[in-house]
Amino acid sequence: MASNKSYIIVGAGVFGVSTAFHLIKKYPNADITLVDRDAFDQDTRVAASWDWNKVVRADYDDIVYCKMAIESQDMFKTDNLWKPYFYQTGIYWMCRSDYAQDVVNNYKKLGRTADLAAVPIDEARKLYGGLFEDADYTGVKEVLVNKSSGWATAGECLIGITREALRLGVKYKQAEVASLQFDNGRVTGIKTGDGETLTAAHTLLCTGAYTPKLLEYCAQASGNNDLCAGERIVAGGITTGMTKLDEESYRRFASMPVGVQGYTAEDGPFIGSLPPTRDRELKWWGEKIFKNDTEVLPGRIVSAPPAKPDYGQWEVSERLKEDIQHANHVFYGKKSAHWKLEKHRICWDAFTTSSDFIISPHTAAKGLYVATCGNFHGWKFFPVLGKYIISMLEGTLEPELSEKWGWDRERPDPKYFADWPRHDMKDIWQGSVTAYSQAAEAENEDVNGVCLLLAAIWELVIVQRASAHIDKARVFLKLDNLQPSGSFKSRGVGNYVLQRAAERITSSATPNSTHFYAASGGNAGIACVHAARMLGYPATVVVPKSAKPVMIAKIWAMGVSKVIQHGSTIAEAQEYILNTLLPADPTGVFVPPFDHQDIWDGNATVVQEIASQLGDKPDVVVCSVGGGGLLNGIMQELDDKKWNNDVQVLAMETKGADSLRQSLDAGHIITLPRITSQATSLGVVRVAEKTYEYAQRPNVTSVVLSDEEAAKGCCLLAEHERMMVELTVGVNVPVCFDGFLQRLLASKKTITKDSKVVLVVCGGNDISLDMLMAWRMAMVGSETVQESTTSMTARVGATGVTA
Ligand SMILES: Cc1cc2nc3c(=O)[nH]c(=O)nc-3n(C[C@H](O)[C@H](O)[C@H](O)COP(=O)(O)OP(=O)(O)OC[C@H]3O[C@@H](n4cnc5c(N)ncnc54)[C@H](O)[C@@H]3O)c2cc1C
The missing domain is CATH 3.40.50.1100 (Rossmann fold)
Structure with missing residues (x-):
């Protein structure tokens, strides 16, 4: 049996590393293992906590986070371990609600003096050499200027603190955790994708946006459906973008504060701009926050980062890049119109409807704990998170916090939370116009364009098989099973979708509003969805009622918008599209399976x-x-x-x-x-x-x-x-x-x-x-x-x- 002071922490983001670090300091002889799919010091990681920089502010209207963030900032400002990562540049927050006053009041209530004020717009515009004079102030009431806030070099800090925890005795294991180990319903450790098991008295999930999917797998493995996150946690993605400043812009912007455009919950999430890094890269995050509903197991749909290795975090659609253009514009107007926005990334975090963390025992299994759900604001608490998580593990967390961060708690309507993911990735994944036109230009719009975009990226292998069991002739296999959709349909259906997309781009007033519809029991539908998604369009597949669940699951996995079961044959499914769905959808385009x-x-x-x-x-x-x-x-x-x-x-x-x-x-x-x-x-x-x-x-x-x-x-x-x-x-x-x-x-x-x-x-x-x-x-x-x-x-x- 594992010693009482043994811990497996899955996930080496800020929640996991902070816990490991505080645990080893408190219990130097404890057996603590951090497990993550990525090495802690690799160049880039999928963790939300890995980034060039993150805002470190205490500007919260919620007094609990305001107090906790001040505590954390104090560590960044005074503790030699944390100091090298923090830059106190101040923050400039354009507020469209009473947010500025609420923050100022919270500081007062906490008896904390700081150089912060709610500043009238005209006065604020002149600050920082007028950097924000051209910003969009529509609806802004006043600007919160807090000179004690700033930002941190997030990735470097994560590596530095992990290294320190390892030096103190924490172990690090790079592995994909596939499920948990159970003994009479109690969680006794983890099982990796390679089948290895690790045991400990405490298993803590700090798995960020991946948590709901992992819990689905654990529920399936154990038969305990109560393990699932359900509506408690939703994975949400957002786009960030960077520009490398030219010499002159860098001189102007080098000492800028963090910029924030704050909106009301009805209008949408706040967006931000971070000061340039040492490499002169200035960063924004956009306003579109999206889910990615995915069938992770047959019939089990949860939002999860896309399943590619590294979830394609560097593949950002044109539409999402526009999100960053928009952010650039509303902060700097014409000053930055010439900047080239070249580096983009999609980053995923875990959300709750109230924007509160989950730091709690899991109520469905003893020995299992959950600490995550940063809700796009968790990083700044890195220096102190572990202290609170240890209190939770030891049952000494203040009742107010146990209630606020509990696994089972009241969940308010997310409409009060501006950052709640309101889009679905499929609907805003529009990358077609540029991608297509570049490809078509390069390929003279002939059919090879299809291959460029849809098929030839898979080097198709033709293999000579001369084995003894094959008689006489030389037999070659043309491996169209390696096509991206899993079948040759990527060629024909792919070309059909490409041609229709091209026509819409050149002829339609609203080229982006196109929705493809296919009737299929499987392969043609999967190819249609793949081609549509590659080009940035949504697709719906109508399958006959007899379609196999496994094929329906594969259509879902390809990123379809909707699967409708109708009729007993593909012909009936097709009629339903032509007679019912298309007349109701002016953006609809029918994709025939073979006869075109x-x-x-x-x-x-x-x-x-x-x-x-x-x-x-x-x-x-x-x-x-x-x-x-x-x-x-x-x-x-x-x-x-x-x-x-x-x-x-x-x-x-x-x-x-x-x-x-x-x-x-x-x-x-x-x-x-x-x-x-x-x-x-x-x-x-x-x-x-x-x-x-x-x-x-x-x-x-x-x-x-x-x-x-x-x-x-x-x-x-x-x-x-x-x-x-x-x-x-x-x-x-x-x-x-x-x-x-x-x-x-x-x-x-x-x-x-x-x-x-x-x-x-x-x-x-x-x-x-x-x-x-x-x-x-x-x-x-x-x-x-x-x-x-x-x-x-x-x-x-x-x-x-x-x-
Ligand atoms: C674009 C963006 C900007 C942000 N900006 C700020 C900011 O300026 N300031 C701020 O305070 N906060 C910010 N945040 C929020 C903050 O980054 C997150 O809240 C916080 O980093 C979440 O930490 P975490 O430890 O819960 O998750 P993560 O950092 O995502 O870590 C989870 C880890 O678990 C691992 N993992 C998951 N599943 C498995 C598995 N099955 N097996 C093995 N390993 C697994 C992953 O590889 C990952 O390393 C931002 C977030 C984003 C996305």
């Missing part, structure tokens, strides 16, 4: 890439057919290259989703009454007319295999090529074995050991380890995977070849 020239143009790039990667034409291309968008793109490009006489194309379907094959048999396009194949991505009841037309060409062979054979193909790819693919791809694999390909092509082409056969691994998201294992289990006992491929019974297509 722009989609074929996008898909044609697969042959362009194959040609350049092989340095030659292939002999055979094997591709799956759902609605036919991929086949159309391939055939179109073969025509363009005048290769249709030389390249054979196998059009693969599964039985029960074989709308092409049945149309060919019928001599006209038919509509399947329903889809009975498990390969739902191929489950289109009626192919495009163009597909039917192409499929009758002599170089096309239609092949239909069973779901079972497609599943065997998936298992073979997993086993031999270490690749997880859905049935849509698995159906292509059997042609590589046992002379099957030659039997299919018969006299159309002789396959030799030099023939180049390309399987388009078109990807797909409908696959999991569980599915593969279930298919594998079904095969074990009856026949081996290898043997089974010899007994394939294909119905072979238009030209009457039989296997």
Whole structure:
């Protein structure tokens, strides 16, 4: 059993490091481990606490924070450990409410004298050499000028204090915490993503904006849903931006105070500007504070920083950069109009509806404590936070503070809290106009623009597989499963979205208000959302009621605005968009899944890439057919290259989703009454007319295999090529074995050991380890995977070849 003086602190931001530092000073022999996904001294970190600089002020209308901030500032001003990081520049706060008076009164109530005053606007404008004379004073009542406030070099300070805590005996572990350890409901430590466990008597979560997501995982692992944060904590993001001042501007602004534009709770959050750092970089934060609602587990949606490593904190959309332009303008007007705002970052913090911290035992599990929720104002308390957190751990926190910072407490309506995240990241993630126009300019607005933006950023690999189990020909895999959306749909659907966005940019009066709508059970919807989000637009996907929860979760994970379940087929979902959603949304644009020239143009790039990667034409291309968008793109490009006489194309379907094959048999396009194949991505009841037309060409062979054979193909790819693919791809694999390909092509082409056969691994998201294992289990006992491929019974297509 862990010693009573053992502590695991997850999160090395100011809450965690301050706690570790105060604990080791109080209990030099205690066993204290700080765990964070990032090294404490790496160049940049995801922590809100890591930054170039942060405001250190005691200008609070809430007397509790005013008192605590003065206590903290005193440390910054007098303690040798903290002094090197603090700059007492003063603060200049344009107040649109009674804030200035409230702060002045709080100082009085606390018996604290400081050089602070509520100054009339005309007088204030002249201060600091008139730096703020051109600011926007609309609605401003008076300006709070507090010469005792200032700022600190936040990142340097965080590293310095962490180093000091380590010197005193704290341990630091760099690891991603995946869950907690439980013993009879009590939390006894943590479990890392690598499966390592650490135990301690106290486990403290100082995990900032990541807290709700982590608690969802812990709830799932333990079955204790009361662990979830629910509405207690919301992750919110904000944009910061910097400019490097020229020589002359630096001379003027070097000794500026911190600037704040304060608004009322109804108008929005206060925005700020920090004095230049040693590198002459002057910083702003913007006014848009946003959530990022994400399905972190099936059916569990919480706001969380985006899941990319490092959450893409440096990828800031044009719209959010405008937020910083706006901040620049309302502080300095024409003085700063020539400054280039080059460095931008999105930073996430944890919010409560009252803007109060949570420093509390977790009420759902003994041994677990939470200390976080800086609400965009927690950094300045760094020197003293740990003292309060230790009081909480030891049950000696003043009752007023226990109540204020409790896990379970009254939560006021967030409308009284100006900084509450009021936007959703998806809705304001608009980066399209510039990104698109630059790309289009560079690429002459041709279809390669799609690749630049949407596909080619993933270097697609074409791999020669010469393993013994593949007979005769050289087989290449065109890995479109590595496309950003997980399937080839990024090519066609991506191009369609790009072209519509381009039209809106050039033709619409309001280019930014565009909303894309797709009907899909999975891959096309995911590709649509990915393309729309890449270009900065929202997207809604309507899925049939039969859509799998796992696919819906993947659409959510891509950042969709809304998923609507409607109808029993994709066709019905599509009708709902066309007849109900689009008429109600003037900004709406419908994205067809396969039957459009722009989609074929996008898909044609697969042959362009194959040609350049092989340095030659292939002999055979094997591709799956759902609605036919991929086949159309391939055939179109073969025509363009005048290769249709030389390249054979196998059009693969599964039985029960074989709308092409049945149309060919019928001599006209038919509509399947329903889809009975498990390969739902191929489950289109009626192919495009163009597909039917192409499929009758002599170089096309239609092949239909069973779901079972497609599943065997998936298992073979997993086993031999270490690749997880859905049935849509698995159906292509059997042609590589046992002379099957030659039997299919018969006299159309002789396959030799030099023939180049390309399987388009078109990807797909409908696959999991569980599915593969279930298919594998079904095969074990009856026949081996290898043997089974010899007994394939294909119905072979238009030209009457039989296997
Ligand atoms: C743009 C911006 C400007 C701000 N300006 C100011 C200011 O001027 N003055 C001020 O006082 N305050 C300011 N704040 C607020 C302040 O920065 C935060 O309130 C404070 O830093 C939060 O500290 P924290 O320790 O709770 O979280 P963080 O600093 O975010 O630390 C959380 C840590 O937990 C780690 N972590 C999370 N989950 C896991 C996991 N599963 N496994 C391992 N590690 C994990 C993270 O890597 C991170 O290091 C600002 C905040 C932002 C975003």
